Amino acid sequence: MNKYELLYIISADATEEQREALIQKFKAYVEERGGNVEALDKWGMRKFAYPISFKNEGFYVLMNFTSKPELVSEMNALMNITDYIVRQMFVAK
Numbered sequence: 001m002n003k004y005e006l007l008y009i010i011s012a013d014a015t016e017e018q019r020e021a022l023i024q025k026f027k028a029y030v031e032e033r034g035g036n037v038e039a040l041d042k043w044g045m046r047k048f049a050y051p052i053s054f055k056n057e058g059f060y061v062l063m064n065f066t067s068k069p070e071l072v073s074e075m076n077a078l079m080n081i082t083d084y085i086v087r088q089m090f091v092a093k
Contacts, residue, residue: 001035001066008079008088009058012045018084019059026063029075035067058086064093 008026010019027037043060052058074088079088 001036003064003070003093004072005067005091006063006065006075006088007091008063009052009086010061011084011086012055012057012059014059014084022082022084023061026079028076030063030065030067030071033067033071033074035065035071036064037065039064043084052086055086064088074080 004027006089010022014022023040023042027040030037039062041062043062046060047057048055076088076090079085
């Protein structure tokens, strides 16, 4: 099991309920596959340094977790096709 840090941005267009559902979805995704979420930090709405998809702000979430390495690529693929996810970045600690 390796330690990872995931920073992802949820679109400002998402409602509060949709944001919470996405946060819980990704947390559950890690836990259901044998990982452990150590910390979940909601940074809130922040302005982007440059426009992304014609948007200027988004809701930032930082998640620290431990899991098997193959979970990262699976989760990255899932986030790429999930509505309201603007960007994601995985970092191995």
